[in-house]
Amino acid sequence: MYRDFADIPTGSGYAVDRECDTVSEKTPLSASLADNLILLRERFGISADLVIREVRVAGYDAALISIEGMVDRHMMANAVILPLMRMQEGYPDAKTLMREIRENVLGFVDLLEAKTAEELIELIISGFAAILIDGIGTASLGGLQAFMIRGVSEPSTEVSVRGSREGFTEAIRVNVSMVRRRLKTPQLTFEMTSVGTESRTAVCLCYMRDRVSQRLLRDVRRRLRHCTLDMVLDSGYIQPFLEGKRRSVFTGVDTTERPDTLCGKIAEGRIGVLVDGTPFALVTPYLFSEHFQSMDDYTQHPLYASFIRMIKYVSFFVSLLLPGLYVAVGTHHPEMLPSVFLLSFINSDRSTPFSLTVEALLIHFVFEIMREAGLRFPKSVGHAVSIVGALVIGESAVRAGLVSAPMVIVVALTSISAFVIPSLYGSIATLRFVFIVLGGTFGIYGVALGTLLLVISVCSLNIRGIPITAPISPFSLKAMRDVFIRSDWRVLSRKRFLVQNVVGSRIAEGEEEQPNA
Amino acid sequence: MHKTSRISGGQLVALLLASRLSNCLLLTPNSLDGVTLTDSVLATLLSGILLFLLFLPTLLALRRFRGRGLIDVAYLHGRPMGRVVCIAYVLLCLFILCLDIVQFYDFAEKSMKAGFSVTALTVAIVAVAFAAAFYGIQALGRTALLVAAFSAVCLIVFSTALVPEMRLLHFSPTVGSGFPAILRRAVAELPRTAEVVAIGMLYPYIGGSRTGVAAVFSGLTVLFTALVSVTAMGVLGDFSSQVAYPYYTAVTAVQLGVFQRMDILIITVWLSTFFVRMTLFCTLFLSVCSRVLGRRSRVPAAVIATLLLAGFTLLVSGGMPVGGWPWVTAVYWWVLGAFCLILPPVLRLMIKNKRRGAV
Structure with missing residues (x-):
């Protein structure tokens, strides 16, 4: 419909x-x-x-x-x-x-x-x-529309082992049909409009009438109407308008490239926003814990899925805090380390001309340059950049004594961990530099202080009256069945999860929306 | 603070508890007050009951004026009265923040052995706390829940890891110190719970059930204070009166996994709780300022307060012997007494008389 x-x-x-x-x-x-x-x-x-x-x-x-x-x-x-x-x-x-x-x-x-x-x-x-x-x-x-479009292909950022191989394309009507094919219910509604005074980009809201909160829907419509851009060439253009006032590096609106993921979100009372010309659909409201969920979690054994989810949480903290903690411990608190490790650490650190903080900032900066270059270059050249990067940074820089071997290990571990949660990569990569500086300046106390400020900024986020940190804080034990662990489908199917009913939500309570939301 | 930013009763308990834990972890020989280990636990239990009683006048007064905080109640009497109470609360928040800074500086100087400037760190914490205060009470409540859970787990882990280090000899017979000593210790414990004054201002922001917040908070405070006392005195025995921070000293003996020492972790836990405490009083400070001077005054008020506290930090770091002033605890006691025992019933009586006069 x-x-x-x-x-x-x-x-x-x-x-x-x-x-x-x-x-x-x-x-x-x-x-x-x-x-x-x-x-x-x-x-x-x-x-x-x-x-x-x-x-x-x-x-x-x-x-x-x-x-x-x-x-x-x-x-x-x-x-x-x-x-x-x-x-x-x-x-x-x-x-x-x-x-x-x-x-x-x-x-x-x-x-x-x-x-x-x-x-x-x-x-x-x-x-x-x-x-x-x-x-x-x-x-x-x-x-009589018949323009050239890219065929349906496997999503590049959300690869699934057992799930569907279909990803969204640039044509909005093809994307609509992919969602419709998976949700054959008359409750599924597509609302079309156009955004951008010059580009007149077609935008489609997808939701299930019987599950979505009407307040939520009204708010999304209002925000799209107030989108003042003249050109909308990608879903990223309208994302800030859906987010509202930004108070944190994290956000309550995210994207998905997978039709099955979007269907899952819509079935939980969320609203999907398809934008013509973009193979990424926006999803709102998007809880913080959802960054750690993927389609594969729901197709695999719950035990293994829970294990993978724990790995994702650990990877998040490793990718965010490890370089900062390493710099903090190495610079200010070496007494924390076991003596054997401490000796090897001192030996490797002595051979480099830079302080640990400068070394960490430098090597992370170089890594980001290489990553960006590898991403933008044609695929064949991209591989060459990776090889050159690995050889130059990993091998030659250590041999030349520019960086220490443990630092290279830390950077490698951090970077690999960051790719486990691709949707948070941007935020993590930016914050990592901040934590390195804090760790180098105030040691672990600086890192702790930065973490607390980050936590409070995330906790302050309400997306249309729904706290994005729910159900961790505000806490709900019942909702934990799909946060740190993934329960069996028989348990998950006992009670339907609707995002507006999440603990702390003011939509369910019918209270007035917070001005900063 | 917007009144739409509500926190649940559980979040309020977590907020008060996290704030209280920052004091609880810094168990000092003064706070042990020369009582034996088992008597110290009894004194803690007694202080829990006294703490709950300290909450009662405020809660009873606020129950009468449903949905209002003490400042709102003061404004019911008239704008001058409201402003006087607001100024009193502003001064109280600054007083508590100053004492927190003294405590932080003292602990940092004695324990952190850092290669960086402790003064700079203290000023940074004040600035970050004021910045965090702008996120509002709701964000703070949610953060406090995480911090309280993290701290509680860490405390339990530390204490469990220290069980093999405890000596039975340190557990002396009950009431060995005498009841007056136990009572003195219990009363001395009360000024460490400055959170009791916060409830008067936080009351309007509690959504859902409000009953039991004081009881649960008092109970949990007793539980964790007892845990800290037992752990510190059980491990160190009489030596606990010789060291500056007994619990911290005891925890440094723990070795977990690859970590040789746990002092950094205990400091991190303490820093988290301390951050919550500072942010709580900064939030209350800004809330009262915006009530008197308007919402736009929050930024200048935060900047001025940060500068004042930074200046105070410089004075402390310059050798001002605040930590040694014996009258600080007494002043603390009188201040708490004024705000918890006198102000609520007085306000209630004044409103009652005013209404009678109006009739």
Whole structure:
């Protein structure tokens, strides 16, 4: 079921969102075809992709308007132009002719009507073909979208061992169909709108009507309406608008590349936001503990899944704190270490010219440069960068005495651990530098202080009245069945989990929303 | 603080407990007060009951004015009265923060043996606590829950690890010190629980059940204080009166896994609880300031208070012998007495008289 913000009934999902339209004054289409064509040419300027094919239909002047590359040329020729040209004369007026065309000639699944220039333009640029006839001030539009899209492929950031190999693509309609295929319930609703005053990017809200909180839904709609961007080229553009005021490096809105993951989130009362041109769907509200959950957890044995989950939590702390703690202990508290390890540590540290803090900052900085380079380069060159990096940093730098061997081990361990939770990589990589500086300045006390400030900042996050640290703090023992451990499906299925009912949620209690949320 | 930022009763208990643990971990020979180990446990039990009684006047007064804190109640009498109470609370928060800084500085100087400036660390903690205070009471409540759980687990682990080090000889007969000594010790324990004044201000922010918060907090305080006393005195015996911080000294003897010494870990635990305590009183300070001067005054108030406390830290680090002042505990006692035993009933009476006059 598709719904539009303005409740325009449509089968296409490409209805015009009137509330998001920034053109306040709408220009009605003229009854004169020539005037309408002049208007369109004025609006599009000298744009080469606007195709206007003027034809005579049953003795009336008409024009077929489309955007090159957005419509199927064969369908246009065979299903639109030819039947129109074959129509016999004898219609009393253009209005009757247009009704006949709509009812008996055009066989489109998506058949819409536009009365204003703005509606007409928005639908044309969405891949519709428009028919304008001289003597009538309305246009008929048929959905003939056929642009080149990337095929469905395996998600690159959320690889699953046993789960589906399907990942979202850039085409919003393909993504919608992937979600629909997995949730065959009429409760699943897709609301289409467009965001971006210039880009008019199609955005689709997905949710289950019987599970989503109406307050949550209203809030997401309001935030999307207030999105003031002129260009929206990726889901990341609208993410800050959904987050609200940011008070922490972590966030209550996250992304997924997997349709099955999105379905799981929607089934728990969350809202998915698909953005045209992006293979990542936004999910809100997103609890902090969800970063440690993956699709594989639910396909494997609960014992093993729980073990993997514990590994993820440990990896998180290792990737975040290990370099800072290493610098802190090495610089200020070496007495903590066993004597054998201490001797080997002192020996390796003596051979390097830099202090431990500078060494850690330097090597992490170099690592991030290499990671970024490996990511942006073509794949073949990326491998070369990895090899050069490993040889130069791992081998030569140690031999040259620029960095100590334990530091290389710490960096390697930290970096590998960070990749266990890819959704938190950005936050972890940034915070790691802060903890290194704190550890070097105030030792373990600095690291502890930084951790506490980080914890309090995360704890302050409420996404639409839902604390993202729930159910850890505020604590709920019942909800722990899927946090640090993953219980058996028989246990999980006993009571349906809905995100708005999570402990500490003000949505469930019906209280007023906090201003900072 | 917005009144929409609510904390649960459990979070309030955790908040008060985490704050109290920062004092509890710094068990000093003065706080042992010359009583034997078993008598010390009895004194702790007695102090728990006294602590609960100390809560009662505030709770009874607030029950009368449902949903309001003591400052709100003062404002019911009139703006001048409200402002006087607010100023009193601002001074109280600053007083507690100053004493915390003294305690921190003293402990850091004696125990941390750090290669960095303790003064700089103290100032950093004050600044971070004020920054954290801006996240609000809700965030602090949630953080306190984690800190309290972490600290409780660590305390239990430390004490369990120290069981083999304890000597039966250190467990002397009950009431060996005499009842007056036990009572003196129990009363001396009370000023260490400054959290009792916080409840008057935190009351409006508690969502859900409020009953039992004082009882559970008092009970848990007794439990952990007893655990710390038993561990420290059980391990060190009479030697505990010779060292500055007996529990800390006892824990340094533990060896866990690859770690040779546990002193860093116990300091980290203590620092976490200390951070919660500082942030709690910074939050209350900012809350009262915004009540008197408006919400926009919070940033300047935080900056001024940070500078004042940083200046005080410099005085302490410069050799100001605050820690040795014997009257500090007495002042603490009088202040607590004024805010817990006198202010709530007086406010209640004044409002009652005002209403009668109005009728």
